[in-house]
Amino acid sequence: MISRGKARAYSNIALIKYWGKRDEKYILPMNSSLSLTVDCFYTETEVVFSNSYAKDYFYLNGSLQDESATGKISSFLDLFRKAADIDMKAIVKSTNFVPTAAGLASSASGFAALAAACNVASELNVGLRELSMYARQGSGSAARSIYGGFVEWQKGTNERDSYAVPVDDAKWDIGMVIVVVNSNAKKVSSREGMKRTVSTSPFYRIWSDKAEEDVKEAKLAIKNRDFEKLGLITERNGLMMHATMLGANPPILYWEPESVLVMKMVKELRDEGISCYFTMDAGPNVKILCRMSESNRIKERLMEVFDEERIIVTGPGPGVVILAL
Ligand code: ADP
Ligand code: DP6
Numbered sequence: 325m326i327s328r329g330k331a332r333a334y335s336n337i338a339l340i341k342y343w344g345k346r347d348e349k350y351i352l353p354m355n356s357s358l359s360l361t362v363d364c365f366y367t368e369t370e371v372v373f374s375n376s377y378a379k380d381y382f383y384l385n386g387s388l389q390d391e392s393a394t395g396k397i398s399s400f401l402d403l404f405r406k407a408a409d410i411d412m413k414a415i416v417k418s419t420n421f422v423p424t425a426a427g428l429a430s431s432a433s434g435f436a437a438l439a440a441a442c443n444v445a446s447e448l449n450v451g452l453r454e455l456s457m458y459a460r461q462g463s464g465s466a467a468r469s470i471y472g473g474f475v476e477w478q479k480g481t482n483e484r485d486s487y488a489v490p491v492d493d494a495k496w497d498i499g500m501v502i503v504v505v506n507s508n509a510k511k512v513s514s515r516e517g518m519k520r521t522v523s524t525s526p527f528y529r530i531w532s533d534k535a536e537e538d539v540k541e542a543k544l545a546i547k548n549r550d551f552e553k554l555g556l557i558t559e560r561n562g563l564m565m566h567a568t569m570l571g572a573n574p575p576i577l578y579w580e581p582e583s584v585l586v587m588k589m590v591k592e593l594r595d596e597g598i599s600c601y602f603t604m605d606a607g608p609n610v611k612i613l614c615r616m617s618e619s620n621r622i623k624e625r626l627m628e629v630f631d632e633e634r635i636i637v638t639g640p641g642p643g644v645v646i647l648a649l
Contacts, residue, residue, distance in 0.1 A: 325412065326374040328649050329444025333436030333469045334641035335365035335422050335429035337500060337611050339558040339603060340538045341565045342464050342477065343531070344522040350483035351464045354522070355535040357477045358491065358542050359468045360613070362500055363641035365422035367433035370649070371401075371441040377413035384418050400438060400462045408446035416441075423507035427578065427607015429469075431514065435462030436469035440644040455644070456487040465514075472642035474546050476539060492546050494640035499616030501600075501623055502636040505582045505608040514606040517569065517576050525571035531564055555601030555613055562603035580608040585629065593625060 342357040380401060382394040389397075401414055416438065424430045439459040443450055450458070452470055460467035460477075467487060468475040473494035480486030512520075522528055538561045545554035569576040583604060590602045590612055600614040600622055614622055619637045626635050 326372065326376075327412070327445050327447065328370065328372045329441040329446075330368070330370040330647040330649050331437050331440030331444065332366055332368045332645045332647055333433045333440060333466075334361050334363055334472070334643075335367075335433040336361040336465065336468045336475065336641075337429060337603065338465065338468075338605065339474075339554070339613065340535055340542050340561045341605070343565045343568070344518045344528065345464070347483070348519075350486075351460050352483060352486050353464055353477065353479050354532040356479045356539045357465075357468070357535070358539050359465070359475050359477075360494060360498070360500065361469060361472045361475060361641040361643070362638040364502070364636050364638035365428060365430075365433060366641070367418060367420050367422065367430065367437040368647065369416065369418040369434070369437035369441045371438070371445040372415045373410060373412040373445050374414075375412045377415060380413050381415045382418070383416065384424070385420060397438070400435070401442065403458060403461060404442040404446040404448060408448045410446060414445070423504070425509040425513065426507045427510060427605045427609050428502070428504075428507070429465060429605070431463035432465040432469045435459050435466035436644055438462060439466065440470075440646060444646060452643070453487050453489075457484070460486065460488075470644050473640050476543065479536075490643075491543060496549060497615045497617050498551075498640055499614050499619045500638050501612040501614055501619050501626070502638065503582075503586045503610045503612070503626060503630060504634045504636065505580050505586070505610065507609070510578065510607050512576055512578075512606070517572075517606055520574075520576065521569050521572045524573040525568045527568040527571040531568040534564060535561060551615065552599055555599065558603050558613055559601040566604065578604065578607050582630075583608045583610055586610040586612075586626070589625065589629070593622060598622060
């Protein structure tokens with residue numbers, strides 16, 4: 325017997341960050357978070373279950389992955405095998421149209437695409453809310469990549485009610501300019517970085533309480549189409565997340581000198597009347613939330629310092645897409 329599924333999911337960039345788990349097994353976050361799905365980065369994943377395979381195989385960008393990477397995928401496949409009551413092994417082939425593990429959200433598009441492909445291949449066919457909870461258990465931020473536009477991941481009270489919900493399709497002059505400072509894989513993964521921050525940073529509690537309030541304020545700003553307010557909350561929330569990491573032991577600093585340079589350029593652009601705001605994740609790359617209509621002006625300014633291929637302009641992206649086999 326053989327059963328297949330294939331899907332594409334887009335990355336998402338958090339405006340209000342998820343940085344810490346209250347439950348590591350089910351991946352339940354300390355606070356709710358809010359993101360923008362982007363259309364420039366995505367993952368396509370195909371899953372084939374067959375009773376003729378002796379074990380699971382995981383190919384990423386065409387190369388067969390080692391036991392440790394495959395083990396992560398196997399544990400994730402187990403969730404679907406258990407729910408659909410199948411015991412077939414699988415071949416998973418995934419292609420990242422995004423740099424892997426560079427703070428550009430490959431884990432989000434990666435696990436959202438894998439969840440959607442498994443949903444088809446296992447014939448479980450759950451709805452999007454349930455799918456978001458599956459994706460969450462692969463990587464927390466993947467819960468949000470199930471939907472397009474602005475998305476909230478509600479922290480919930482237990483493993484059955486912590487899922488993402490669509491907030492707004494973001495089709496109102498919203499864009500992002502991403503400056504790829506360095507696309508190499510990071511030394512401290514998000515998983516390890518957030519764990520260390522939760523257990524050692526004295527600022528942690530203050531950060532996660534504030535983030536919960538920030539989600540509410542950001543949603544209100546989106547509802548009122550108040551772009552400036554949304555941008556200011558985004559910028560502050562991102563900086564606060566990095567501040568809590570600096571308080572970890574040993575401290576975590578993902579920034580590089582060019583990251584700081586971009587942050588300063590954003591401030592200068594703003595002083596000149598261009599409404600734009602930066603955010604950074606677990607890596608040195610900087611994402612600039614802006615008006616799509618002003619993205620080219622921002623790009624031109626950045627090109628005074630950075631090569632064009634390091635500057636990516638993106639619009640809001642869609643939710644998960646099932647692909648034909
Ligand atoms: P990023 O900033 O790129 O999201 P993370 O450290 O959060 O980096 O996550 C990187 C991890 O995500 C990888 O080591 C791998 O375990 C997982 N990942 C990346 N791409 C895929 C994919 N296409 N399918 C499954 N898992 C993936
Ligand atoms: C800084 O979702 O990659 O991008 O749940 O351990 O897989 P795991 O972590 P992950 O962390 C994302 C962290 C972040 C902020 C965010 O996307 O909200």
